[in-house]
Amino acid sequence: MPDIVVRENVELPSLPSTVLPALTELTTSLGIPRNVLASDEEIEYAWRDLPRELREIPADLRGELVARMCVAVSSGLFDGAMNYIWNAAILHLRQKIRNFGLAVVAQIRQGGFEEKNLLELQDSRLLELCLKLNIIDEDGYFFLDQCRDVRNNFSAAHPTMGTVNDREFTTFLNRCVRYALADSSSPRGVEISSFISAVKGARFNEHQCQVWTQRLNDTHDAQRQLLVSMAHGIYCDAATSEPARLNALDICLGLKDTLTNSIKSELINSHTEYVAKGQEDKHTASLQFFEKLGYLGLLNESEQHAVFSKATTRLWHVHNGTNNFYNEPPFAERLLELTQQGAIPETMQEVLVHVVACCAVGNGYGVSNAAVPYYNRIIEAFSPREIATLVRLAMNRNSDLGRRLSYSPAARSRLKQALELFDPSSIPSGVKTDYDTLTR
Structure with a gap:
């Protein structure tokens, strides 16, 4: 059963009566129009909406950048507030990739990937990697990529093309929270070499099988598909020892109820490939694999x-x-x-x-x-x-x-x-x- 996340209401203090008049005094003393900053009404509406968004952020993620964002909102600096919350989102996504495992990411990318590579990754590439690792879904990628574009052109991070009002800022905040900060959990990757070594080792006991099944359940769909296909290949290889074949089968049986149509399709593709190549021993073993999993109905008549x-x-x-x-x-x-x-x-x-x-x-x-x-x-x-x-x-x-x-x-x-x-x-x-x- 998944953990129940209890969201705590966030009580922000009322804006001091001196803040908004001070903004007028400041712009007057500088000899610039008051409308170069957000209006009093916009500040009040943005401040009013903040608690609703902040309560969706886990308490351990409401750190320095979130505090600075709140201060920027109280001063009508929505461009600065956007930059702070965007940076908070990016830092959290980086941490999720660390949790996934930099070594596993390197295996998936088929190239070196260390802390330095993670820190040097541009925001656009970071979002693409998070999508590939299933840390964010396609909706999250779409909306966060829009936020990235808005942040680059309308926040204090770069010379701006224009300004945003309270409603636009709140939408930006909502997407950063919903798709990056609201979920503190993250999938953990499986080291492919360790997986193969374990499966091809001694016969699993019940606890080992549960551990590896859970690890595959905890990783993202794309890697789970890769590892299940590997298990199928190990089972069908005539050179595989019987304990290894049974280990591979046990893991797949443990995942049976959670296998997606995409994974099933990949298994069918591998099976038909054995037929196309005339690999009768692998084809026969694959038939047994499908039978053991109760997937005979997926094969042709x-x-x-x-x-x-x-x-x-x-x-x-x-x-x-x-x-x-x-x-x-x-x-x-x-x-x-x-x-x-x-x-x-x-x-x-x-x-x-x-x-x-x-x-x-x-x-x-x-x-x-x-x-x-x-x-x-x-x-x-x-x-x-x-x-x-x-x-x-x-x-x-x-x-x-x-x-x-x-x-x-x-x-x-x-x-x-x-x-x-x-x-x-x-x-x-x-x-x-x-x-x-x-x-x-």
Whole structure:
């Protein structure tokens, strides 16, 4: 659960009655018009709006520059106030980059990046880097870049093109606060070399897995995408040890619920690249990766067909082999896991229904009792089309299922129990008569 940030109201003192008259006296004594400074009304409105913005700044960030900004506002020096709050925002963004990790930034930029480089970075480049690191989002980048332009042309930092009034200053302040200063948290980068070293090391214990999963959760989307793709590549590499493959898979399983569509798309691209390059060993491993993550539905139907076909064929061979009652459960469980990931490919529906139904009713010696719960869960999730296929196979005396039902009252009883798992509203009208016959 994220921490709840409590904002404290900021109580500013009323403007002393001497401040505004003093501004008039000052301009008069210098022999310049009063309107070269903000008017009394503008100062009063800007001062009135300050507490609303200041309360959004965490207390530890209301430092010297924020205090100077307030003093500048009280004197009508909005150009100076803009410069102070902009500098506060820039300093905070720099600190967020330090928190992210200068070494990690260097890895991402594929070039050296030290404290000196950070300090020398122009504001425009700093904003671009913050966007890349996900320290600010696209909205924040857009509005802060506008503020940068306003600051360069209308603040005391440079000779100005004109002046800003209280409303323009308050808008500037709001954007600096909202997109830079209001959030004191910042993502922490992951050192890529350390990540690879850890994954390729000894088998993770539960605590290690949690730590690395959290680190990937805490970093920004772009780096998370890079690291998940690396984990996928490690898993699919034939030269990778089994502990490393399991480490890579565990991290991805820990992130499964937070993976964005962009990350999933990158995984699919890597998977299809294995196919295009004819890398069968990596392609096979990638299929297993998608299956373990429950992402088979992301693959095209031909690849889904291949996975379902292999699992169904293996179950059928085990069912027809020796010690089938003992050997069937793990193969039945795997097929159940596949069917729970999405719809059964249309090209596999009849074969899968046939195999599961035959296994569920058993052979002349009985049924694998430990596997029956898996068969029942597969059957009760059948679509109306798959229900119709099951009924037609059961009524066809020339099918394996039909022959078993003809010779064995126990098989007919088991089929009746399986058919009663269906909701009556799911029975297609075209097979309703035969369904009623089978369930009598």
